[in-house]
Amino acid sequence: MTLDVSDLAGRHVTVAGLGVSGVPAARALRGLGATVTVVNGVDGERQRAEAAELEALGGVTVRLGDGDTLPQGTELIVTTPGWKPSSPLFLAAAEAGVPVWGDVELAWRLRGADAPPWLAVTGTNGKTTTVRMLAAILEAAGLRTAAVGNIGVSLLDVVLGDEPYDVLAVELSSYQLHWAPSLRAHSGAVLNLAPDHLDWHGSMAAYAADKGRIYEGNQVACVYNVADPATEDLVRAADVEEGCRAIGFTLGTPGPSQLGVVENILVDRAFVANRQKQAQELAEVSDVNPPAPHNIANALAAAALARAFGVPPTAVRDGLRAFRPDPHRVEHVADVAGVAYVDDSKATNTHAAQASLDSFEHIVWIAGGLAKGATFDELVVASAKRLRGVVLIGADRALIGEALARHAADVPVVDLDRTDTGAMAAAVREAARLARPGDTVLLAPACASMDMFVNYNKRGDAFAAAVHDLASGRVPDDQ
Structure with a gap:
């Protein structure tokens, strides 16, 4: 079945999931005249409140505690992120010939003719940091913008809202x-590719292919990571508009059509009059907060997208200076007895943890x-020479312990x-015992948090609280 948003009046549409994405999707669909059924596997207090809000609109039914059954008469599914393609709901939809759109697909189709x-x-x-850096740069250029999408701001709310934007920074x-x-x-x-969410995608190839969809139909620039050839491979495979350019970013000296670093200066050899011989200074490394290698790479990617949109060099510098990172991302908590304590609870996989570990000696x-x-x-293997000691916590700590025993047996x-x-x-107390003045105690778990905490934010908060207790000499009751 082929549908467009103009065809949805009177149609029966099922929304898979509630929350930040599902509630706006259901509202938008009802506004288009569709009859909406929302299915959600969890039946909790928050979900019941959201269900009551939606059902008060009329024409919306919410089924809590059942996310597997395809509602009778469904002609389209709009899904929130996270629902696996292998979910019974989608398998039933495929068998019945029912199309599936994501909430981003719905937002894209609902854009007006003058949409930003x-x-x-x-x-x-690095997605969230890069998008927020990009928004700061665009704002510094005097543009009306917002950081939206997977960052926690629904694209549907932005697309259907009254706020006029010049351009959107979209995660x-x-x-x-x-x-x-x-x-x-x-x-x-x-920005980069490393194994993650493979249980959802089924394979690394499928995961990479979905990431590569971001390049399809690009008009001006496909920005890739020179240090990660897989990202450039995705550019080569993409079907883009005529004249769209491949733009690399690197922590080294940039070649033509690249942004990079020369003597602690971020420079542009892509969006200049003579990229074979010229380079435009954009900012200093010290303008990036924090100036860790992976964060400099984020800044270069943000700068490349902004420059592709025509932003002047001064706006790149001013935007990076104005940017403040979100909590729990290589966040310096305190210095205690000559030891720095850094919270990177957001490092929930090995790729992020590697970037964090590479930032300290x-x-x-x-x-x-x-x-x-x-x-x-x-x-x-990559980090062993930097390790003064390791403290292991959590359900799967033994897996890290076994790797340490194989490759860093001399590390306490x-x-x-x-x-x-x-x-x-x-x-934190054990880490303080192992540390020497000049060391960094780094929370970079390389794992998700849900075995012990509600989310990585709560994990980081617990680390910061423990560090502040250590600094003040307080000893918690659970010692």
């Missing part, structure tokens, strides 16, 4: 891209949690055999 262009960002790590996850075949961004970037590493099927040998390891939230305070 999208500068889109994806990647295994897109692999889940969202999977269900958004019509998306055609002004310019797009894939001598580290006592706090790691562990839910491994999500990851292996840790490569991470340990403390294995905390507990998964309660109080384990973080014990981990």
